Amino acid sequence: MSESLSPLGFIVEETLLREVILPEEIQAAIQEKLTAQQESERQEFINSQERQQLEFTIEKAQKEAERQKIEAQATAEAQRILSQGLTEQVLRLKAIEATQKLAESDNTKVIIIGGSEAGTPIILPGQ
CATH class of the missing domain: 1.20.5 (Single alpha-helices involved in coiled-coils or other helix-helix interfaces)
Structure with missing residues (x-):
């Protein structure tokens, strides 16, 4: 476009095309x-x-x-x-405490004292 308009004295710097x-x-x-x-x-x-x-x-x-x-x-x-x-004395104390809790329980019926080798009680359920 600028080549065709140049001889007529027009200088084309930019051309905007629409709807290409x-x-x-x-x-x-x-x-x-x-x-x-x-x-x-x-x-x-x-x-x-x-x-x-x-x-x-x-x-x-x-x-x-x-x-x-x-x-x-x-x-x-x-x-x-x-x-x-854990010593023998601590274990014996824990066994005694457990036996005491069992003895206080409503489900405990018969307790045999000194029935085991360690000297701890044996608790037998009642009939």
Whole structure:
């Protein structure tokens, strides 16, 4: 356009085109490209969501494993401390306390004192 208007003394710097009609093959190619781009972005979003869910699941499992490890360590430490403090006298005292609670129970009918080797009472249910 500027070549044809130049000899007449017109200088064309810019041309604005309106209502450009592209051939159907080009329109179809543009539409296909846009559809493929949107599908690609949608798949990226889905992959991102799945990755986040997987990371959350892994982090949750790791925290649960750490909690169970800490709980097991605490249980082991408690058992170690208890086993160090358990003496024959403490065990005998606990047996006596348990026997006393059983004797006070409404379900207890017959108690035999000194019936075991450890000297703890034997409680027999009544008929």
